Amino acid sequence: MSLTGYLSEYSLAEIFNFVQDGNKTGLLSIESDRCLSRSLDNSYYISFQTGRIMSVSHGHGLEYRGLLKMMEQRQWLSPEQLTGLSINITKLGQPLGTYLKACNTLDSSQLRLLFDAQVVANICKLFGDIHHGRFDFNPQAPLIYAEMTGISLHAKEVSLLGLRMLRDWSSLSAKLPAPTSMLQRVSSTLPDLRLDSQESKVWNLALGELSIAKIAEQLGINIDRVQQIGFRLCAIGLVNEILPVAIIKLIEHQSADSHPATAPISASFLGKLMGFLKKNN
Structure with missing residues (x-):
């Protein structure tokens, strides 16, 4: 394909x-x-x-x-x-x-x-x-x-x-997990990938219980750094981002206002909405 x-x-x-x-x-x-x-x-x-x-x-x-x-x-x-x-x-x-x-x-x-x-x-x-x-x-x-x-x-x-190696994350800012989002491991065992020390620490805490902000606080790392690590781990399929309930409800509300009940919400619409919400979170 x-x-x-x-x-x-x-x-x-x-x-x-x-x-x-x-x-x-x-x-x-x-x-x-x-x-x-x-x-x-x-x-x-x-x-x-x-x-x-x-x-x-x-x-x-x-x-x-x-x-x-x-x-x-x-x-x-x-x-x-x-x-x-x-x-x-x-x-x-x-x-x-x-x-x-x-x-x-x-x-x-x-x-x-x-x-x-x-x-x-x-x-x-x-x-x-x-x-x-x-x-x-x-x-x-x-x-x-x-x-x-x-x-x-x-x-x-x-x-x-x-x-x-990426130094300027501005082009990916809309894709970074929100500080209020949580991270959830896809598997309880780590695949054969060589994570660095900070990536390993974030993965260990990705239990769907702590927000990005809480993980940053517990590890003593800047929130934006944990967001970047979270994006890396999400991008390669090691963790999933779990949205806070408030954002999920807002997405559902926006979807109901923008689309008929019988029409599925498009991936591009969700992507744009998530980008907007994260920028304004």
Whole structure:
């Protein structure tokens, strides 16, 4: 199933969560709203295989040989090797990094350096720089083996990395859980994700009993910090936000005034209303 929309509707973390939970394979294209002249300078292409991020290409579309260029800049390949790979790169039936490792051309530490520079650094930049634009997930797109090191990470783990590096949360302010909301764990056991110390503490208290404000007070952390952690944990599916009764009643009242009793309330309406309520809470 393809998925198309705008980052104003779904955050990157929510999109990544969708891909991992669905165990999906395909290509996610992110086009910043700054691409006014159809330039690809602010476009990203993220390859997924069974819910794991395999590669990130940036700036020059699917024909860009980014991984090969990184090897060239590091002088890890001879001119003859580069020429041969450039000619035959479209015929690869496996990740380029896996092929070069099997040929004893690159080792595991070199591939890890490439993966961190290509995937981790680009994802952190993407989370920090692009908050508005269009996205498209195409499950029919072919895998871009030429851009893959053979190393991968769960999409949710990459989301955590990207959100931890985020310094300006203004674009996500309407999506943050309200200070009066509570957090409820989805499961009593923590999945195989590496939470930092503050994330672990908030998850331990996410029992549906304490508000965000109370959790912040108990842990001695600023409320906005706990809101950000709460958003991260919600975005990757570890906790759910439980709205206070007053907000639920207001939503029900607004829904009754705005829609006939027989008409279902739309997701976009709920999203906009929740954003308004949180801003004015």
